[in-house]
Amino acid sequence: MxxxxxxxQSLEAYLEHSGGRLMRCPLPDCVHGRVFHGLITLRAGxxxxxxLSVLVHELAHWLEHSDPNIALPPAVxxxxxxxxxxxxxxxxxxxxxxxxxxxxxxxxxxDGLLPASIVRVRSASSRICGALGxxxxxxxxxxxxxxHFEAAPGEEIILEYEQxxxxxxxxxxxxx
Numbered sequence: 438m439x440x441x442x443x444x445x446q447s448l449e450a451y452l453e454h455s456g457g458r459l460m461r462c463p464l465p466d467c468v469h470g471r472v473f474h475g476l477i478t479l480r481a482g483x484x485x486x487x488x489l490s491v492l493v494h495e496l497a498h499w500l501e502h503s504d505p506n507i508a509l510p511p512a513v514x515x516x517x518x519x520x521x522x523x524x525x526x527x528x529x530x531x532x533x534x535x536x537x538x539x540x541x542x543x544x545x546x547x548d549g550l551l552p553a554s555i556v557r558v559r560s561a562s563s564r565i566c567g568a569l570g571x572x573x574x575x576x577x578x579x580x581x582x583x584x585h586f587e588a589a590p591g592e593e594i595i596l597e598y599e600q601x602x603x604x605x606x607x608x609x610x611x612x613x
Contacts, residue, residue, distance in 0.1 A: 441485035444529065444569055448492050451568030452477065457499055459492075470495040475503070486531075490522060493565060497521035500561040517554050517561075524562040528571050 452459055457475050464471070464480040470491040471478050477495045479488055497518040502509060526532040566572075 439485055441489050444489050445485065445492060447569050448489075448496060448565070451565075452496060452499075457496075472498045472503075475499070489531075490526065493525045494518050494522040496565055497558075497561045500564060501557045513551075513554060517558050520554075520558045521562045521565065524558070525565050525569070528562075528566050529569065 449459055457477060459477045459479070461479045461481045464478065469480050469483065469487065472495045477499060479491055483491060498514060501517055502514050523532055
């Protein structure tokens with residue numbers, strides 16, 4: 438059995454365990470999949486590779502956009518599902534090289550998304566990767582050298598972060 442089929446079976450089991458349903462049936466050529474009321478429908482006849490990609494995409498919609506109390510524009514929903522799809526496929530080593538991202542977010546699928554979208558994308562991709570048995574990937578950070586500051590009472594220290602265009606004001610509680 439191919440790895441694609443194993444991944445599909447893992448996601449089917451996750452969906453069923455989580456209360457969702459999956460079926461395959463004829464759909465128009467322009468529609469590979471859809472989700473409606475907890476039912477994910479995939480177009481019959483897709484290759485295993487296509488089916489895995491579409492299943493991840495529709496599962497992202499199901500995880501991120503099934504709450505009827507949250508109304509998002511359709512374009513936002515599509516951007517989020519596409520980002521989840523890219524993240525999961527890259528974790529599986531299946532994304533085209535131009536879609537891969539590095540540990541510091543360069544060429545990230547979440548570039549350009551609003552912070553609320555990024556939260557939804559990270560949550561859904563983490564749950565889908567977990568269903569596939571992939572360890573969660575946390576954003577890396579560069580080791581930082583310790584810094585020691587001394588200030589006399591009443592003095593202030595201002596730290597500026599050129600990279601982010603912002604700064605912090607440090608001072609003793611008496612100075613604030």
